[in-house]
Amino acid sequence: MIRNEKWELLENGVTADELSQWRETILEGGYSAFNKLLEGFKLQLKRMQDDEIEALFRWIECARRLFPEPGQFSPSWLTIWTELREMVVIKQQLMQTIPRAERDGEWQLILDNPFTIEEIVCHPGLTFDEASYLYSYFRPGLQKNEYIRLQKIQTLVVDVGS
Template sequence: MLNNTYSQFSMLIGEEAEAAYQQEVRAEGYAGFRRLLDGLTEAIKAAADADIPGLEQALAKASRLFPEPVQFSPSWECIWAELEATLTAKKHVLSSISPAERSGEWQVIMDNPQVVQEVVCYPGLDFHDAAYLYAYFRPQLEKSEYIRLQKIQTVIQELGR
């Protein structure tokens, strides 16, 4: 469910409304800006094919209204680039896998075969959750790491007693 701050943001029309919203969020500080980010993140997570252009515009508007998110928190110095990279990766997934191929069970796997560390696997996902996880982690890959989004065709699973 999209939060109220993001809902207000997505309905802004005109410079006067944008300026009032900007002032309201700045007056509230960290909490107000955090709700906007949470709303944008949830919108990216829930985005279907037709939602991508609107989200691209929303991110552009958000970065224009709040060009220095580091004022709210040092951890948000690169938040616009991070959200844009996530949205770009999700757009790539949605454009690469047709709606007819999206049913069934999906998983996301990440590994770096060059180092001794555990493989990370997110199994048993529906397509949209898997697409978001792929999109979220894809921009963060380090040298020699890989990420895989794959559909499970056959599963044999047993439970221990």
């Protein structure tokens, strides 16, 4: 996990006064301060390992208690705590499906709807952490007939034009 003062506060526990001060700092900072908090959560989720899942759940719940109305910062964040929790659950399921010993190497993520004329979206050249994060990000919003694929690259040939 990323080590910085704010995350260590959440991880190691703090007094109610310290949490209240941190909350006030973010409230005073408004949109940009809250956005930094969310970017920190996303980075933690991207780097999350098997033994850090419960800590991330606790941090989300702590943040939910501190900021029960995230829509005050932006309407797009009305359900951010539920969304982050769902992303952790999805990544946790991926981590339970794919053993640690098989996570090395290059991964890619593909999104497609074979019943539309829209192009296939492919995110190649990813680590497992990056690919599983993107999977957990895109999975909840899949529309009818869309699919998402997380796959490990076993053999790769690359040519670059000049």
